[in-house]
Amino acid sequence: MALLEIRDLHLGMRSFEGEAHVLNGIHLTVERGEIWGIVGETGCGKSLTGLSISRLVSTPPGRYITGSISLEGRNLLTASEPEMQSLRGRRIGMIFQDPTTNLNPAFRVGEQIVDVALHAGGLDPSILGVGAKASRSERKKAARNLAIDMLAKVGIPKAGERIDDYPHQFSGGMRQRVLIAMALIGRPDLLIADEPTTALDVSVQAQILRLLYDLVQEHQLGVLLITHNLGVVAQICTHVAVMYAGNIIESGSVREVFKNPNHPYTTGLLASVPTAKMKRGELQGLPGSVPNLLAPPPGCRFAPRCAAVQPRCTAAIPPSVAVAAHHEVACVLAEPHASAAA
Amino acid sequence: MILRIENVTKDFKVSHGPLARATHFTALKDVSLSVGKGESFGLVGESGSGKTTLTRLILQLDRVSSGRILFDGTDLASLSARDLRHLRSRIQIVFQDPYASLNPRMTVHDIISEPMEIHQDTLGLNARQRTDRVVELLELVGLGGQHLFRFPHEFSGGQRQRIGIARALAVRPEFLILDEPTSALDVSVQAQVLNLLHELQAKLGLTYFFISHDLGVIRYVCDRVALIYRGEIVEQGETERIFEAPESDYARLLLSAMPEPDPDRSPFRPPAASAG
Ligand SMILES: Nc1ncnc2c1ncn2[C@@H]1O[C@H](COP(=O)(O)OP(=O)(O)OP(=O)(O)O)[C@@H](O)[C@H]1O
Ligand SMILES: Nc1ncnc2c1ncn2[C@@H]1O[C@H](COP(=O)(O)OP(=O)(O)OP(=O)(O)O)[C@@H](O)[C@H]1O
Ligand SMILES: [Mg+2]
Ligand SMILES: [Mg+2]
Numbered sequence: 209m210a211l212l213e214i215r216d217l218h219l220g221m222r223s224f225e226g227e228a229h230v231l232n233g234i235h236l237t238v239e240r241g242e243i244w245g246i247v248g249e250t251g252c253g254k255s256l257t258g259l260s261i262s263r264l265v266s267t268p269p270g271r272y273i274t275g276s277i278s279l280e281g282r283n284l285l286t287a288s289e290p291e292m293q294s295l296r297g298r299r300i301g302m303i304f305q306d307p308t309t310n311l312n313p314a315f316r317v318g319e320q321i322v323d324v325a326l327h328a329g330g331l332d333p334s335i336l337g338v339g340a341k342a343s344r345s346e347r348k349k350a351a352r353n354l355a356i357d358m359l360a361k362v363g364i365p366k367a368g369e370r371i372d373d374y375p376h377q378f379s380g381g382m383r384q385r386v387l388i389a390m391a392l393i394g395r396p397d398l399l400i401a402d403e404p405t406t407a408l409d410v411s412v413q414a415q416i417l418r419l420l421y422d423l424v425q426e427h428q429l430g431v432l433l434i435t436h437n438l439g440v441v442a443q444i445c446t447h448v449a450v451m452y453a454g455n456i457i458e459s460g461s462v463r464e465v466f467k468n469p470n471h472p473y474t475t476g477l478l479a480s481v482p483t484a485k486m487k488r489g490e491l492q493g494l495p496g497s498v499p500n501l502l503a504p505p506p507g508c509r510f511a512p513r514c515a516a517v518q519p520r521c522t523a524a525i526p527p528s529v530a531v532a533a534h535h536e537v538a539c540v541l542a543e544p545h546a547s548a549a550a
Numbered sequence: 551m552i553l554r555i556e557n558v559t560k561d562f563k564v565s566h567g568p569l570a571r572a573t574h575f576t577a578l579k580d581v582s583l584s585v586g587k588g589e590s591f592g593l594v595g596e597s598g599s600g601k602t603t604l605t606r607l608i609l610q611l612d613r614v615s616s617g618r619i620l621f622d623g624t625d626l627a628s629l630s631a632r633d634l635r636h637l638r639s640r641i642q643i644v645f646q647d648p649y650a651s652l653n654p655r656m657t658v659h660d661i662i663s664e665p666m667e668i669h670q671d672t673l674g675l676n677a678r679q680r681t682d683r684v685v686e687l688l689e690l691v692g693l694g695g696q697h698l699f700r701f702p703h704e705f706s707g708g709q710r711q712r713i714g715i716a717r718a719l720a721v722r723p724e725f726l727i728l729d730e731p732t733s734a735l736d737v738s739v740q741a742q743v744l745n746l747l748h749e750l751q752a753k754l755g756l757t758y759f760f761i762s763h764d765l766g767v768i769r770y771v772c773d774r775v776a777l778i779y780r781g782e783i784v785e786q787g788e789t790e791r792i793f794e795a796p797e798s799d800y801a802r803l804l805l806s807a808m809p810e811p812d813p814d815r816s817p818f819r820p821p822a823a824s825a826g
Contacts, residue, residue: 249736250706381597406733409596409763414807421818436736439766439809443816463813480741481811482770484793489748491770493741497692 209281211430212238212261212398217275219256221501222268228501230256232454232509234275235528238398238447243424243431245441245462247477248451249498254434255305257451258400261432262300263292279398297324298331301396303387303404305434310387311375317386318355318371321393325351328394335395358389363415381408388416395427402434417444438481442466447534450474453499453509455525460535468545470537473510508539516541552725552757553585553608558617560603560781577603579781581617587724590751590758592772592789594765594804600781601761602646605727608759609643610634621725639669642723644714646730646761651714652702659684659698662717669721687716692742711735715743719750727759732767744771765808769793777801 219231231253238244246254259265261277263284277284279299284292296302304310311320329336329351336342336350352371359367362385375383384407391399401420405413421444424431433445441448441462448466449459450473458471469475476494496513499505505512507522514521520540528536531544560578565571578600585591595601606612607619610626619626621637629637642665645651652661663680666673675683685695691712702710711734718726728747732740744767750756762768768775769789776786777800785798796802813819 247736249738250709379598407597410765410804410807410809411596413809417809417818437809438737438811442811442813443809444818466811466813477738478811480737482741482744482766483811484766484769486770488770489745489752491741491745493745494738495742 210237210278211240211280212236212432213276213278214257214261215276215278217257217260217277218273219253219260219265220271220273221256222271226502227271229273229504230454230501231260232504233525234454234456236449236456236459238430238432240397240428240430241424242447243420243433243445245445245448246432246434246451247436247438247441247448250436251498251501252451253454254451255402258302258402258432258434261398261400262296262302263287264296264302294331298328298394299397301391301394301399303391303399303401305402310390311383313375316372316374317359317378318352318373321355321358321371321386321390322348322351324390325354325393332394335393354393355389358393359386362386362389362392362419363412364389381412384408385412385416388419392423395429397429399429399431400434401431403436404433405440406435406437413440420444438466438478450477453501453504455509455538456528457510457539458535458537459528460532464532464535468532468535470531470535470542471510471539472514472516472541551584552587552622553759554618554620555581555583555604555608556618556620557582558604558607558619559615560600560607560612561615577781578607581778581781581783583776583783583786585725585757585759586773587757588751588755589773590760590771592768592775593759593761593778594763594768594775595778598780599778601778602729604778605643605729605759605761608727609638609641636672639665639672639721640723641725641727642718642721643727643729644711644718644731646733649710652710654702657699657701658688658713661702661713662687662720665717665721673721683720684716687719688713690719690746691716692739692746712739712743715746722754723756725757725759727761729761730763731760733763740767747771765793765804766810777804 214234214236217231217234220227221230234257246257248254256265261284272285326347329347333340336347336354338346338350356367356371359371364370364382364385388404405416408416423429435441445462447460448462449456452473458465458474465474469478479492480494482491494513499509499512507524508526511517511521518540526538526540528538529542531537531542558578558581559576561574561576563572564575593601607614662684666675666680688695688697693709693712711731715731732743735743751758760771772789774787775789775792777784779800784800785792792801796805
């Protein structure tokens with residue numbers, strides 16, 4: 209059974225201007241040990257996909273229209289709120305995109321991590337490494353040690369001393385590492401990391417990617433890595449899903465998709481990254497901008513920006529077809545081809 | 551050289567609680583660099599290395615502890631308030647944080663036209679012309695004129711950064727400080743903005759002081775680059791030279807950590823082995 213299976217997920221978002229169809233039929237299957245990069249232009253629905261899995265989209269304004277999200281067979285969209293609470297911070301770890309919402313400036317960093325560790329330890333005593341009958345103070349002590357370990361693991365120097373600092377005493381990069389430590393402390397089966405390294409220096413980023421990679425090797429968790437950094441995806445992800453305006457328009461193994469991009473949007477996205485040999489002004493990019501989701505164009509939502517557009521593109525949303533092993537594309541022009549791995 | 555930074559040091563007084571004696575923290579130490587007119591100069595360094603502090607000194611939002619900053623041959627510290635205000639229209643900045651840098655109570659129109667009002671005496675645009683220019687700027691940065699009367703919270707992070715760029719360009723500056731201008735943008739929009747910055751530079755002879763964590767972007771944009779580590783410049787020179795033959799350990803460390811968008815060059819997987 210797949211670790212995570214999203215089937216035909218449709219999410220509406222209401223505003224006073226009407227309801228926008230912000231997720232428009234998402235299909236995604238994540239197995240243990242896979243690191244999925246989720247990429248796509250701002251506003252395409254990456255964060256809402258992640259938030260839907262942990263069911264943190266407020267309803268209203270959100271509305272799940274149809275579809276299902278299963279964690280090892282359990283449909284999360286019909287789970288009770290207490291059940292979701294026991295999944296969050298334990299089986300599902302999350303690193304949110306907006307760091308200001310994550311750490312409370314009034315409490316010491318250590319207290320905040322210890323709280324998460326105690327919550328996770330309450331659901332699974334083995335996380336703290338103390339017996340189920342351990343006293344409150346023993347559990348607290350174990351939680352504190354675990355917190356220090358995790359801080360050291362994510363690269364906070366002198367973690368034992370820094371743990372009693374307040375968030376403002378940490379740099380932005382260090383705060384981000386604290387959030388990563390918090391998401392990992394419950395030893396999640398599924399980690400949803402929304403732009404976890406965007407605010408970090410490349411040297412720290414490399415360290416975090418190494419940490420993530422080793423964790424996946426060691427514990428076989430599944431990861432959804434939401435990022436706009438295609439370099440990060442190329443380095444660490446096993447798979448990638450390219451989103452456009454609420455749809456996954458191309459997905460598959462990272463090598464397949466990056467070496468043989470089929471969808472014109474993916475091609476444009478990859479052509480937007482400056483490479484070493486490029487002269488200034490040679491960067492292609494993608495002309496135009498994303499459609500208004502309140503009045504999306506008919507058929508393929510990328511059609512208005514597509515250089516290869518055809519009359520049939522606007523008739524209906526093109527279904528995803530397999531063009532190679534581990535490679536699906538939702539484009540009328542997609543043609544099966546030999547795999548890049550061959 | 552349009553900008554010369556000569557042996558600049560910046561100390562901050564830091565106190566650890568009311569009883570502790572104040573100590574000094576040296577955010578910049580003996581920094582020297584110069585930026586030629588019309589070039590793109592890159593500044594790369596880790597978080598907390600002093601990049602934003604340096605931009606604040608250039609903008610005269612803060613004073614140097616020692617050393618000098620010369621813009622177009624004039625020592626900034628010697629300027630009268632009036633001359634300083636005039637100079638400010640020549641140097642503009644695009645800030646790092648698109649969430650914090652736009653006033654949430656102002657419309658996009660007012661945000662972008664505000665600097666034109668402040669520098670009304672130099673620009674001489676009337677209200678109508680200012681609005682026309684706002685529309686033109688919005689289109690230039692890839693947003694449409696239909697966004698004129700919307701508020702910042704109605705935009706995504708990427709869109710907000712484009713508004714910030716439009717605002718910085720509004721007064722037709724010569725020298726643009728770009729403090730992580732594209733780190734909040736997705737690559738397709740980043741490409742549009744980088745190309746836009748390139749076009750504008752060619753057209754208007756702008757000088758860029760470009761701060762970024764993204765070495766790929768720095769390489770694409772900058773003629774010369776300086777690497778700053780804990781307040782000190784550890785290496786500077788022609789961009790290509792630094793990328794091809796870095797001299798400092800720090801440059802080598804940064805280059806080895808730079809993620810390339812090629813699955814075959816990942817340190818995490820053996821080449822051409824793990825497909826599928
Ligand atoms: N609370 C909300 N109310 C109304 N619309 C929303 C809300 N949150 C998100 N949206 C809309 O849903 C769409 C998808 O948003 P989402 O945050 O998932 O984008 P994203 O892909 O994560 O973008 P980014 O790269 O900028 O983080 C956007 O068009 C956004 O405007
Ligand atoms: N007003 C101040 N008082 C005391 N210390 C300060 C002050 N402003 C900056 N600093 C310190 O100076 C150092 C350099 O900060 P600066 O903001 O210039 O870094 P940066 O290179 O821009 O980092 P980032 O990439 O995170 O934006 C930091 O250690 C910071 O804490
Ligand atoms: Mg997001
Ligand atoms: Mg800064």
